[in-house]
Amino acid sequence: MPVPSLVIGIAGGTGAGKTTIAREITSGVDSVTLVPLDNYYEDRSGLPMAEREEINYDHPAAFDWELLRDHLVALCEGRVIEMPEYDFSVHNRTDETTRVEPGEVVIVEGILTLHDAAVRDMLDVKLYVETDADVRIIRRIRRDVVERGRDLEGVVSQYLSTVKPMHEQFVAPTKREADLIIPEGANDTAVGLLRERVHGVVSGEERPEF
Numbered sequence: 136m137p138v139p140s141l142v143i144g145i146a147g148g149t150g151a152g153k154t155t156i157a158r159e160i161t162s163g164v165d166s167v168t169l170v171p172l173d174n175y176y177e178d179r180s181g182l183p184m185a186e187r188e189e190i191n192y193d194h195p196a197a198f199d200w201e202l203l204r205d206h207l208v209a210l211c212e213g214r215v216i217e218m219p220e221y222d223f224s225v226h227n228r229t230d231e232t233t234r235v236e237p238g239e240v241v242i243v244e245g246i247l248t249l250h251d252a253a254v255r256d257m258l259d260v261k262l263y264v265e266t267d268a269d270v271r272i273i274r275r276i277r278r279d280v281v282e283r284g285r286d287l288e289g290v291v292s293q294y295l296s297t298v299k300p301m302h303e304q305f306v307a308p309t310k311r312e313a314d315l316i317i318p319e320g321a322n323d324t325a326v327g328l329l330r331e332r333v334h335g336v337v338s339g340e341e342r343p344e345f
């Protein structure tokens with residue numbers, strides 16, 4: 136099992152374009168391991184749905200940081216992990232896990248990827264995707280209604296009560312931990328430069344530090 140040549144962290148607000156950037160900057164790389172922070176929400180199997188609906192999912196306390204740290208250490212050492220799966224429609228992990236092997240490139244992406252110091256220390260490069268709040272909320276409404284089984288009223292009320300204030304308190308401040316801030320999400324120039332760099336490291340021509 137290979138030890139990854141490059142570990143990238145991508146943070147930024149909901150709907151900023153983190154997943155899109157992760158996909159685009161690694162296109163053409165043979166083996167990429169994606170570690171979505173969303174899969175590391177705490178296991179809430181002990182709580183009924185009504186209580187799960189009330190949880191603040193944008194606060195750092197909503198995540199199982201210990202498991203994420205353990206899994207990143209394992210991947211960085213070339214070991215396989217059993218990654219949890221998350222079902223947004225029921226606000227909980229599923230009963231399934233996925234066997235995930237370390238790729239040449241490992242990407243951790245999620246709103247609070249740059250929050251935890253131990254996680255940050257495992258990243259060769261730290262990116263923060265900066266996209267205007269109005270664009271992000273429009274994307275989020277579309278996505279949550281179409282893909283995550285929510286209604287418009289619920290998305291708006293969650294946004295105002297927790298998503299926006301937690302973004303301001305916890306997500307946006309992690310920008311200062313980033314090596315690079317990418318404006319307007321997956322813009323062609325940033326994606327092109329990052330993609331070149333990723334390919335350079337994977338081919339052994341460049342060092343992992345950006």
Ligand SMILES: Nc1ncnc2c1ncn2[C@@H]1O[C@H](COP(=O)(O)OP(=O)(O)O)[C@@H](O)[C@H]1O
Pocket residue numbers: 147148149150151152153154155156274278319320321322
């Ligand atoms: N640069 C972009 N231009 C237009 N749409 C985009 C762009 N980046 C992302 N999107 C769209 O916005 C939505 C959210 O993007 P995603 O990458 O999933 O965001 P995040 O992972 O930050 O929540 C998706 O439907 C995606 O296709």
Ligand SMILES: O=c1ccn([C@@H]2O[C@H](COP(=O)(O)O)[C@@H](O)[C@H]2O)c(=O)[nH]1
Pocket residue numbers: 148149150173176192193222223225226227245246298
């Ligand atoms: O059960 C849940 C878990 C999370 N959320 C929301 O998801 C986003 C993070 O996902 P992105 O893909 O980065 O948008 C976060 O803002 C949580 O509010 C949820 O609604 N329910």
